[in-house]
Amino acid sequence: MNNLLVANSISKQFGNFTALNNVSINIPEGSIFGLLGPNGAGKTTLIRIINQITAPDTGTVLFNNESLNSNHIKDIGYLPEERGLYPKMKIGEQAIYLAQLKGMDRQSARSELKKWFDKFEISDWWNKKVTELSKGMAQKVQFIVTVLHKPKLLIFDEPFSGFDPINANLIKDEILQLNKDGATVIFSTHRMESVEELCEYITLINKSNKILDGKLDDIKRNFKTNTFEIAVNSLESQVLKKELESKYQTMTPTFRTIGDNLRMNIKLKSNQSSDELINLLNKNSKLIHFKEVVPTANEIFINSVEND
Amino acid sequence: MGNFTLITSREYLNKITNKTFILSTLLTPLFIAGIFLLIGWLTSVNNESxxxxxxxxxxxxxxxxxxxxxxxxxxxxxxxxxxxxxxxxxxxxxxxxxxxxxxxxxxxxxxxxxxxxxxxxxxxxxxxxxxxxxxxxxxxxxxxxxxxxxxxxxKVYVDLSQETFEGEKTTKADGLIKLIFGFILGMMLYMFIFIYGSMIMMSVIEEKTNRIIEIVISSVKPFQSMTGKIVGVSLAGLTQFVMWGILISVFSSLFSYFFGITTTYENTELILNASEDSEISSAALGMISAFMNLPLLNIMIAFVFYFLGGYLLYSSIFAAIGAAVDNQTDAQQFLMPITIILIVALYVGMLTVPEDPNGIVAQIFSFIPLTSPVVMMMRIPHGVPLFEQILSLLILFVSVILVIWIAAKIYRIGILMYGKKPSYKELIKWLKY
Missing domain, CATH: 3.40.190.10 (Periplasmic binding protein-like II)
Incomplete structure (x- = not known):
């Protein structure tokens, strides 16, 4: 698959502080790419390098197989985490201004904006000033300005902060639609449930170094511990419990079910198969719950960062 | 270039449509014309009794x-x-x-x-x-x-016919006119730098605190954003200055029309009265000829260059200060030295130029780029050798380029730095990023 953006061995120093140390990422075209990491890991620096706000000390960035240059500015839409608008300028006017900075002409900026404003049902905000809007309303305008010029690459830094659940959902659907229409999305967030929901690929940066990257599914496969949640309703539950404890490594359950009288987590060794376990459980009991424990993005994040 | 024009025109339009800006554009001339009116009225009351x-x-x-x-x-x-x-x-x-x-x-x-x-x-x-x-x-x-x-x-009357060693005719009034004219020029420069320099600073702080800046500089280079701002605000400043000039004369003539009070003494009137009151008219004539005796062409050209150089120098410093801090209060620490330097320039001009326009102190200060615009503008009406002016301008413009370069570096880093106020040491460190 073609990579829309390739960053090779990016390093960036600020005085004695290393913001990025030899970080490489590949962002496949058309993907939704999660850029994850704790606060201060270097995500924003990497995003700023992609946006040509700062230049890397060493390393190269390729956009669409070309060395990143000022022509690519119009192909990128960036919604920073710390974002704002001019408080004293009318919404419509400043949206046009920001679109013009991205290379759109006035006419098409205006007609595209009208479309988006209609879509979000905010047309009557056109002549309002930002000071008259709530934070969430201003965020909507910022979102529109980010995507207005139909960039190939969209970079969202915490896009859902400040939105109520309904509007967060609206924005999420718009992002998915844009992705479906061909835009590649970089998504930087601490909200792991949205990573889980949206991202196909992730990269985890910690203390200026990349510690993990790849397809989210592959990463999950690597991180799973062969642990299963089981729950049965058994006539001789104490006997079964003893048997399971002698054969397997058992743990306290991390889930809830109803109608069972034996519930636990079981970790299989590499020479033990899940079929055997199911057969054993089915022998004298009614199987109520059987599920492999797959690590969540949240667990992967915490584990990787803590073990780094 | 397209983005530069966009930024400049946004900055310009945003300034001139700002309510405070419009009010100060209209009210300041009203106020000044009002003072003229008051003075005119008071003198006429005084004279009529x-x-x-x-x-x-x-x-x-x-x-x-x-x-x-x-x-x-x-x-x-x-x-x-x-x-x-x-x-x-x-x-x-x-x-x-x-x-x-x-x-x-x-x-x-x-x-x-x-x-x-x-x-x-x-x-x-x-x-x-x-x-x-x-x-x-x-x-x-x-x-x-x-x-x-x-x-x-x-009876024999003596009125010394004065001239300079270069053979130019001078009169007693010349010295005074030179002093006043030079002072007005220096003062104008000083005011322009302060009013519009701090306006640039406020504009930078505004973009920074509203967090719009990161969106802007993901589209344009920080250097463009800074220079666009400086030019936009300067154009707004020039507009305001021109408006003030027009409005002051409009208000003055309106006032004198409605209240029947002359707020300005017409020079022509004094000349016509020459035969009646020879003492006053000869002084007025002397003033006019003294004014004509000034090296006007030199003053005009020098004013344009010193104005441009001085203004660019200070406004880039103001822009850098705006980028380095989060709010106006923090800016005071960095504004202090700038203010002191400008006031020193003004005082050097006021204290040394009348005594000796080509003295060593005045000369030194007219080579230092931070003080040369103000001091030179005060000296030039008295006549300054051309090579001195050229050298001083050369130093000024080399410094302008240097300062813009430094300011752009501070600006580039500063606009994305939030939180604590940087120290001078940190600012120097930023230059190396």
Whole structure:
């Protein structure tokens, strides 16, 4: 698959502080790419390098197989985490201004904006000033300005902060639609449930170094511990419990079910198969719950960062 | 270039449509014209009030020779003793009472004249004294059979014709005109730098605190964003200056039309009056010729360059300060040294230029780029050698390039730095990023 953006061995120093140390990422075209990491890991620096706000000390960035240059500015839409608008300028006017900075002409900026404003049902905000809007309303305008010029690459830094659940959902659907229409999305967030929901690929940066990257599914496969949640309703539950404890490594359950009288987590060794376990459980009991424990993005994040 | 124009025009339009900006554009000339009006009104009130001076003349020849000029009116009181005259004059609420005793010699008369008044001004007293002097001197000549006409005919008047070593004609008024003109130019530069420099700073702080800046510089280079801002605000400043110039004259003439008070004394009027009041008109003529004697072309060209250089130098510093801090309070620490340097420039100009425009102190300060625009503008009306001006401009513009480069570096880093106020040490560190 073609990579829309390739960053090779990016390093960036600020005085004695290393913001990025030899970080490489590949962002496949058309993907939704999660850029994850704790606060201060270097995500924003990497995003700023992609946006040509700062230049890397060493390393190269390729956009669409070309060395990143000022022509690519119009192909990128960036919604920073710390974002704002001019408080004293009318919404419509400043949206046009920001679109013009991205290379759109006035006419098409205006007609595209009208479309988006209609879509979000905010047309009557056109002549309002930002000071008259709530934070969430201003965020909507910022979102529109980010995507207005139909960039190939969209970079969202915490896009859902400040939105109520309904509007967060609206924005999420718009992002998915844009992705479906061909835009590649970089998504930087601490909200792991949205990573889980949206991202196909992730990269985890910690203390200026990349510690993990790849397809989210592959990463999950690597991180799973062969642990299963089981729950049965058994006539001789104490006997079964003893048997399971002698054969397997058992743990306290991390889930809830109803109608069972034996519930636990079981970790299989590499020479033990899940079929055997199911057969054993089915022998004298009614199987109520059987599920492999797959690590969540949240667990992967915490584990990787803590073990780094 | 497209983005630069966009930023400049946004900045410009945003400034000139700002309510405070519009108000100050309209109200400042109104205020200044109002002050002119007030001054004009006060002087006219002052001039219109007639000063009645009662005269008791025991000599019989002095009163008839006293000229009641404009606001001073002499009135013969008749034959009274000094105490009676004092009471009568006081009862009439006269401006003053002039009591002249009769003696044989004019000298004795002069010694005995009494002038009684609450608060006579120096000009009135001078006027009366010179009139009495003339009258009594003439009388004295007459007594001693000296022909005044003969004396006047033979009197020799001296008005030194001055010129410089380069052969240019100068007059007494020249020095004053040069001083005033230079001071006005220096002051204008100083004001422009401060008003619009800090406006640039505020604009940068605004973009930074509203967090719009990261969106902007993901589309344009920080350097473009900074220079666009500087040019946009400067154009707004020029607009305001021009508007002030137009509005002050409009308001002044409107006021004088509606209130019938002249707020400005027309030079032509004074020239026409030359024959009537030769002292004033010759001074006015002197002023005009002194003005024409100024190296006007040199002043104009130098003003444009020093204005441009000085303004660019300071406004880039202001932009960098705006980028380095989060709010106006933090900016004070960095503004302080700038303010001090500019005030020093102003004082050096005011204190050393009148004494010696080409003295060593004035010379040194007109080579230092931070002070040269103000000091040079004060010196140039007095005449500064061309090579000195060129050298000083060269230093200024090299510094401008250097300072813009440094400011751009600080700007680039500073606009994305939030939180604590940076120290000078950190600012220097930013230059190396």
């Amino acid at each position: 007639v000063k009645n001076i009662s005269v008791v003349d025991n000599t019989g020849y002095i009163y008839e020779k006293l000229n009641s000029s404009g606001t001073i009116k002499y009135e013969l009181l008749g034959d009274f003793s000094i105490d009676e005259a004092r009471e009568i004059s006081n009862a009439k609420s006269d401006y003053a009472l002039l009591y002249i005793n009769d003696f044989e010699s004019p000298k004795a008369i002069a010694d005995s004249i009494k002038f009684i008044s609450e608060d006579a001004t120096l000009t009135v007293i001078n006027n009366i004294e010179s009139q009495l002097e003339n009258i009594l001197t003439n009388e004295n000549f007459k007594i001693n059979n000296i022909d005044i006409n003969q004396i006047n005919k033979r």
